[in-house]
Amino acid sequence: MSVPVALSVAGSDSGGGAGIQADLKTFEAHGVYGASVLTVITAQNTRGVQAVHTLSPALVAAQLRSVLDDFPVAAVKTGALGSPGVIRAVAQALRGTRLPLIVDPVMLAKSGDALLEPEALDVLIHDLLPLATLVTPNVPEWAALRAAGAPEHLPLLLKGGHAPGDTVTDELRAGSHQFTLAAPRQKTRHTHGTGCTLSAAITANLARGRALPDAVRAAHGYLQAALRHAPGLGAGHGPLGHRAAAAAGQTAER
Template structure:
């Protein structure tokens, strides 16, 4: 090791989420995203799902005791720079995560995962309430799509950009530092994600005609967490994650994975065409 290497710290991010046996979303997508962006990934499993590109056939929660033990094991040893929280599924899991992170000053990217790309439900009603009360106020960045934002607020899904921004600001008022309202469910030739908080930023890209968008929400939120772990400010982390995900969706059809909603190409910058 040379002198130039002394004092350098490896950027580490932790994902707390469910496992996707098909590899396109959840823990698997998060770790791929971390790796593609130059960040070491640690993981805490909250649930095991049996799923592929077509459907989720079974969900088995991990015990709250095991969730807490995993978080404690990682944070007691690794110098984690940011945490991404994805699928929790149950109120008990949400409480375990909130308790384990209590008192730890870490940037948190909270992706309120509720529905799989196949349409299968991934969270119970009591878990939504617990997430809103226990974790949303601790979020550095909350990353809901339009249906998730509406569910968290108990409102109808936003039908235009003005209402989407209003819902984003309402979620920020519940305690999140920043809210990224994802525009993937909106209509139009362009897809715009709106970041509201101390500042307002729009991130727009042409909408890509592909069915291979499984795991986009997990991928975006973990890419933001990777940026925060590397020391980027929130707007810069979101901007890089947005551009990188656009490239991953653009290259998704280069992969031949499954017969349903396939994954995005996390390693589009690294694998040969």
């Protein structure tokens, strides 16, 4: 039996809590083989981002060709893309593949450090978002996208973690699939990589053949378990418990 393959096109977090590292941990927890294309390299820990280097569009395009030419990729997600040129390279490589694509429009790290150049937002909206099966912004990211001219009726999972209150509500708006997912707000500082982990879990479930609504529901449950089982590392926004969440049974059946 072949193993499902998912591809993450995202930045590297040297602290291991977000970006490519969180995506690969999440894929593995779901029984999915993870391939990766690096776009941005950060010097980063739970306290913040100390340095950022965006890779060249040519190198990103070469990585994409290398993976897509050899692996039976079943679903793709994007995270931090950095520059307009990188976004164009990613869109060009994925256009015509018809692969399920989850776009996590990462603009800021948890610490507030910028991971997307301001002039890249327009390219993201016009080149990449039209290819998306689902876009997964948080409330500030969605406000920035709308202000920059993004269509209102994108297939959307609007994440509610930034909204006030004791309940966190995510809202799926994707064609005929319209529902909300609510969970008690977990009182923890260990929230680094929540958006990456959620979008990666959706991608993994799509790679396993689940329909979009089921993939979103399963990913939501996995994220709640990963928050509950955080390992307690770092002095700032700590990483999630990706492996512990899998052990708790919050992934797809294998």
